[in-house]
Amino acid sequence: RYVLDFLEADFTFVDETLARHYGIAGVEGPGFQRVSLQGTHRRGVLTHASVLTLTSNPTRTSPVKRGKWVLENLLGVPPPLPPPNVPAIDESPEAAKASSLRQKMEIHRGNPTCASCHRIMDPIGFSLENFVLVGRWRTRDGNASIDATSQLFDGTPLDGPASLRKALLARSDVFARTATEKLMSYGTGRALTY
Numbered sequence: 708r709y710v711l712d713f714l715e716a717d718f719t720f721v722d723e724t725l726a727r728h729y730g731i732a733g734v735e736g737p738g739f740q741r742v743s744l745q746g747t748h749r750r751g752v753l754t755h756a757s758v759l760t761l762t763s764n765p766t767r768t769s770p771v772k773r774g775k776w777v778l779e780n781l782l783g784v785p786p787p788l789p790p791p792n793v794p795a796i797d798e799s800p801e802a803a804k805a806s807s808l809r810q811k812m813e814i815h816r817g818n819p820t821c822a823s824c825h826r827i828m829d830p831i832g833f834s835l836e837n838f839v840l841v842g843r844w845r846t847r848d849g850n851a852s853i854d855a856t857s858q859l860f861d862g863t864p865l866d867g868p869a870s871l872r873k874a875l876l877a878r879s880d881v882f883a884r885t886a887t888e889k890l891m892s893y894g895t896g897r898a899l900t901y
Contacts, residue, residue, distance in 0.1 A: 770832025
């Protein structure tokens with residue numbers, strides 16, 4: 708198969724349980740079946756529940772983890788390490804009632820120390836915010852509507868997973884190189900270095 712199918716495949720394989728999780732009708736039984744993703748918000752590995760769960764926190768989504776995962780695993784560009792003593796996002800029950808996760812992150816990003824890393828990762832993660840921490844589609848985060856709009860560091864506008872996929876496909880050479888490096892590292896059991 709073409710390597711870009713990892714990003715743009717309009718099909719997946721599900722059993723009855725996973726199909727129900729994804730909201731795909733007509734799948735019965737424990738065996739995995741190829742199904743079309745036409746008419747859904749899903750395409751490729753980026754919208755698999757496994758990836759979306761892996762890149763979430765235990766109780767909520769994480770635009771930071773999702774953005775970092777895309778940078779490292781799809782574009783081969785790890786973000787810079789956070790500076791020491793960076794304050795965490797306020798997770799108290801009071802703060803959770805006061806605003807959406809995005810609003811809390813924008814306040815956090817207002818700190819210049821935090822902004823240097825977050826301006827790279829957060830836009831990618833915001834474009835995936837319609838997916839809950841286990842990968843189901845949603846339009847609201849509590850009382851707030853999901854705002855999946857953002858802008859990549861190079862000015863590319865994003866407004867959800869489809870636009871993120873298009874932005875990644877526009878960098879298909881970078882993705883192909885990264886996929887090759889990841890597969891070679893897996894196959895040889897060691898990191899690739901000069």
